[in-house]
Amino acid sequence: MPKKNYSDLQVSFGAHLQKIRLSKGLSLRALATRCDLDDSKISKIENGKLNVQLSTIVELAKGLDINPKDLLDFG
Template identity: 70%
Template structure:
């Protein structure tokens, strides 16, 4: 099965993630450590250059201390 790209959705999700992170005063590095991810990967997500897996979305919600729905409601 061919890998699908959804650049517009990835960009929108990344922008929303960045707004949530900044509104909580959390740095890329701190969020990365809370989610056990590399901060460069979080940067790629926020810039829409990374297709996020569901498990990563769940970790990001935990790291931001927000309900999963809030992270996906943009």
């Protein structure tokens, strides 16, 4: 199996985050409010332009009402 580089992982994680957010019917702004994060930061994460920290993953999971491991299960 070929190694993925970090930018590929960021893009995959971001796409997965967006899929979960949309499946819950949340806008960027609504998720940002739930997580106490800036909506532009979430947008950058979803677009693979920002490397996400573990603490941010935990906050996003809380806002999505899921377990953090579910955010990390993106393939």
